[in-house]
Amino acid sequence: MELVDILTQDNIILNLKGNNQAAVIDELVNKLAENQLTNDAERFKKAIYKRENEISTAVGYGVAIPHAQSESVTKPTIIMGRTLPGIDYGGQHTNLIFMIAAPENASNEHLSLLSQLSTFLMSETFRAKLIVATSEAEVIKAIQEQEKLQEPTSDEESVSGKYLVGITACMTGIAHTYMAAESLKEAAGKRGMKVKIQTNGANGPENKLTAADIQKADAIVIAHDVQVDASVLRGKRYVDVPVKKAISHADQLIDQALSYNIKENNVDEPAMEDKPEPEEKSGLNFYKHIMSGVSYMIPFVVVGGIFIAISFMFGIYAADPESDQFNVFAQFFNQVGGEAAFALMVPILAGFIGFSIADKQGLAPAMIGGMMASIGGSGFLGGMIAGFVGGFAAKFIGKSMAKIPKSFQGLVSVLIVPLISTFIVSAFMFFVLNTPMSMLNEFLEGWLKGLTGINAAILGALLAGMMASDMGGPINKTASAFGLAMFAANIFEPSAALMVGGMVPPIGIALATTIFKNRFTIQEAEAGKASYVLGASFITEGAIPFAAADPLRIIPANIIGAAVGGALCMAMDISLKAPHGGIFVIPIASNKPLLYIGCILLGSFITCLIIGFLKKPLSEKERNNAKQMSNII
Structure with a gap:
């Protein structure tokens, strides 16, 4: 099989009509659907945007390579699009866009072919041929010529001796x-x-x-x-x-x-x-290590919360065999969510903090330390500390034994390092940390459960406002970490306020682009439509382009709207047992779903009205200018 078998002439668009990233992605996905290469275009598009939200696929040289694997893709495919005027794609001027679509079970041969295109695009001559091509046949010819030129370089003789x-x-x-x-x-x-x-x-x-x-x-x-x-x-x-x-x-x-x-x-x-270089790993990047652990932990939190919420739908005590309400399906969902998924949250958090610090050697001691934190009552915060202690202990012991003869290195990595580092972290958790940390957790739990009225509203406003302030930055992550700590302690009200803070900004901006159209360019109005979906899905990143273009108006509006929604949410004792998922989890995971949705909508309307008041109307010429991104003070 050759590359031209998956990048065929009918998968090439030489003159893209879209003048922005969103429009171009729509055009390429539509071509994928038109050629019956996906059975669910919207699902594949979500996979593409998920990848773009992680990091832009614009790679420089006028090239972008959006790509995703999805069950909705029926056949490994590349859709090529070209725009001679160029567009702004992920902050870079781009002329060539190659959308790579691979099924979840794509074969090794297919994935290798998809990856081969990436290496071709590093050739300036090859890119030039694609730019000047006058027909789809010329594009195919350029690919075939490049395949003949491509030769492995790893076995070439070294001229320099390096x-x-x-x-x-x-x-x-x-x-x-x-x-x-x-x-x-x-x-x-x-x-x-x-x-x-x-x-x-x-x-x-x-x-x-x-x-x-x-x-x-x-x-x-x-x-x-x-x-x-x-x-x-x-x-x-x-x-x-x-x-x-x-x-x-x-x-x-x-x-x-x-x-x-x-x-x-x-x-x-x-x-x-x-004298380590700045680019090298120093082992002290605490933020990166924490986020590594949190990212692996979140699926356990989400799954556990949703399964527990489903079990409650059968009755509050339906999972208890001694209750008159007992239902075997409720017991099943409760066991999966509460006894399995939730029990793994803290060990997974600790384990992958340790893995981030010391690779595989740090995984076992940190995860065992996390389980000690869970058993001993020190919870989420104790698990974080266990991850660092286990990871750094494994890293230090591993380095200390680097000079041991090679014949013993296998024994060092599978026995000595994990054994000693596990002893260190376990002893620390058992004798030092668990007792005071569990007392601190009990104090925090009692304080939070005792919050009512104005005090609860202030906390809700603070959490939601922090969530909306930098939309994925350190303030946002600090609020999220607090919410996850409370979630692990079975306190679910902060999670509700945090989700309000994440949903209000994109929904509020989307409403503003609809109600106050004359404050936005045509390009921004189109992007606003996507913000409805992103906001409803709890993807706060939909607000980032607007906040980046006009921070002095958009960010305060986001914070105020989110703070009002979060304050009302906690003042009314609304809880959420699934801290991610947006509108898809609210009906089953919230104790007051209608009131909760009302808080989100009220906060969004407040954000919308503030934006409409602060932003000045644009002239028709300014609205039609695709490069105009609003009047920044």
């Missing part, structure tokens, strides 16, 4: 992984260097690095947006950057990696330990 190795890994393992690898290969090839890049793609690691590769390496570059196993590097210094930096600045990264002189310097010397 050897570059590396690992690339993006979130989906389809596009950016291979573009970064190709960029590094091309930059190294121009220097006459021998190259080997391990690509952690959707098929798993390919071109895997060996101990011999690391021993011979003169420079190492790791470009990744997800966790990679760097144990093969065995303590060598390396450049550690996001994937996009490798795509755009490969030459600079190779210069930096060569400057480490890893063949001449021993990284185990104290001098090397004392």
Whole structure:
């Protein structure tokens, strides 16, 4: 099978009509549906936007590669779109858009072909051919010619005598992984260097690095947006950057990696330990470690909350075999949600904090420490601390034993490190932390449960306002962490206020674009339609483009509307047993769903009215100007 079998002439649009990112994505998805390559276009589009919200797929060079795997895709496919005037895609001027669609069960061969296109696009000549092509047939011809030119570079003789190795890994393992690898290969090839890049793609690691590769390496570059196993590097210094930096600045990264002189310097010397480069992992990025744990924990929270809420639909005591209300299905849902999913929340949080700090060696001790926190009553906060203690203990012990003979290294990693670090974190939790932390948790729980009236309203306003303030930033994450801690303690009112804070901004802005159309450009009005869906789904990011364009008006409006909704929500003792999911979970997870929806709508209307009052009407010319993004003070 060849690339042209999945990028066929009828999958090419040489003259895209859309003049913005959303319109172009719609056009490409419609082509996918028109060619019967998806059985649910909206579902696939959501998968595309989920990927875009994680990190933009604009990769520079005038190219964007939106991509997703979805059960709605019937056949691995690439849809190509070209716009000669160009559009703003993820903040970058873009002319060529390749939408990669892969089914969940795509074969290795298909995924390799999809990834092959990414490497082709690193060629300036190939991109130029696509830009000047006058027909779909010329595009296909350019691809076929590029396939003939493409040759592996990893086994080429080194002219300079230098050897570059590396690992690339993006979130989906389809596009950016291979573009970064190709960029590094091309930059190294121009220097006459021998190259080997391990690509952690959707098929798993390919071109895997060996101990011999690391021993011979003169420079190492790791470009990744997800966790990679760097144990093969065995303590060598390396450049550690996001994937996009490798795509755009490969030459600079190779210069930096060569400057480490890893063949001449021993990284185990104290001098090397004392002078880590800013790009390298220092193990002290607390925010990243916490978010890593939270991201793995959230699915357990959501599933557990929804299943418990379903069990209550059969009756408050329907899960209890001793009750007259007993129902076996209620018992089933309660056991899955409360006894399984909720029981795993804190250990999963701690385990993946430890994994973020010390890779695989940190997982077991941190997770066991998290279970100790759960058993001992120190809960969410105790689990976070257990994750750090277990992770750093494993990291320190592993480094301390780096000089042990290689024949014993296997024993060190599977027995000695986990055994000692587990003892350390378990003893710390049992003898030091659990008792005072459980007392603190009991105090907080009692204080929160005792909040009524104005005090509850103030807390609700504060949480919702923080949630709406920076829409995914550190203030937002701080409020979310507090809500998750309370959720783990079976206090569900803060979760309701937080979801109000996340839903109000996009819905309020969407209402403003509908009611006060003359305050927005045509482009903004179109984007506002999507904000209805994003807001209803608790995807606050739908408000970000508007807030970025006009922060002095939009952000205060978002905070005020969210704070009012959150205050009313907590003042009326509204709870939510599923902290994510938006409108889809409210009917079953909230104790007062109609009142809750009313709080969200009231907050949204307040945001809408404030925006309408603060923003000035635009002239017809300004409204039709696609580049106009509102009057910023």
